[in-house]
Amino acid sequence: MTFDLVGLPALSRSAIDRCEPLRGDEEKLAALWPKARMIVVDTRGRTLVADRGTRLADRPATEFGDQPPVNAVLLGEQDGVAYFAVLMPAEAGEQVPASRAWGPPELTDEPQWLDLRQAGATLDDMSAGLFTTAAALFQWHRLGKYCAKCGARTVLEKSGWISVCSGCEREEYPRTDAAVICLVHDGADQVLVARGPEWPEGRFSVLAGFVEAGESLEACVAREILEEVGISVRDIRYLGSQPWPFPRSLMIGFEAVADPAEPLRLAEGEIAEAKWVSRADVRRAIEVPGSVDGLGLAGGASIAFRMLQSWSQSA
Structure with a gap:
């Protein structure tokens, strides 16, 4: 039994022209500047998000000067409006709870500073595309x-x-570094989930890994799963892709079939826990987070979430 993604992964959505020829055209950029909008991203990778997490709280670009600042990046243009982003220092001494990255934020009516993992699933298509591009560019600049x-x-x-x-x-x-991410199922009603040692107990996702030099995507899927959990897979099939700028990956999604009777052998230091779970439990864990004991799933901004959601609804 195969399946298709029920929709685009959250960070693959985009509703803006990236305008490659415009990037070096100073005359046209100057003409667009008076109506342009600016997105501010801080050095923690956050931007101000409004309307209960549905759109970026951009500002008139002219607040930043009468021409694009040297450190501004052009994200694209839509309906005659150019969108830029600029990187600003985060508030000095601010304490950000480490646990925040593992769950969705508590959205309020007031604008909030959120990172892409937190806001990616709730933003509208245009905002998601703008924020993803800005995050990717600033990570590349940093490195x-x-x-x-x-x-x-x-x-x-x-x-x-x-x-x-x-x-x-x-x-x-x-x-952009290519990485595969694969949902392994048994061809029926079980799926394999795992967590790395840095993940909190009870939080699971699907398996992933970077493509090596001279390696095909399908070969990488088979190698990574064998290395990480010690089982062989078959019927490898492409599902979709999503940028993941943490710091600069492109996640290329696949499904594959494996035998649940084959013993799992976890890679030391890479996989802390792996287990087969039922379709019904995955569906319940998505519909009501926390309803299945010991089964928290990847956040909604990730392609892993979209893959698990799609598989759980495919029967």
Whole structure:
């Protein structure tokens, strides 16, 4: 029994023209600036979200000057309005509970500073696409300050979409690392879930791993599952993909079939716990979080959530 995703993963939604030719066109950018909107992202990866988590609380770009600031990135244009983002320092000394990343925020009528994991599932399509792009670009900027060839400092050009080495003039573009994520089921009514050692007890997801050099996606699926839980899979099939800028991954989703009778052998240091669970329990855990003892699932912003949701509804 196979299945398809019931909808796009939360961070794959986008409703804006990315406007690649516009990034280096200073004349057109200047003409768009008076009506442009600015999204502020802090160094904790958060932005201000309004209307109970459904849209970004953007601001008139002109509040930031009479032209785009040097550190502003162009996210795209829609209906004659250009959207930019700028990175600002987070509030000094602010304490953010570590547990916040593992569950949805308590949405209020007041604007809130939320990160992409928290807000990605509730934002409208346009806001989700804008925030995902901004988060990905700022992560790339953070990790690419020096040239990989000669070590000199890099300079950003074309509205933050190209880094140019100040020494050897080497150009680099935003990096994306390919990773597979696979929902393993038995072809009937059981699915395999697991958690890493850094996850809290009772919080589970599906298996994932990075693609190695010279490796196909399907080969990576088979290798990662064998390495992480010690079982072989068959009938590997593509489902969909989602950007995951933590820091710069593209999650490529698959399903595969395995035999629940095959013993699980967990990779030390990578998998703390893995188990087979029923379709009925997954469905209940999604519909009413906390209703199935010991079965909390991946957050709604992740493709893992969409995969589990889709599989649970496929029967």
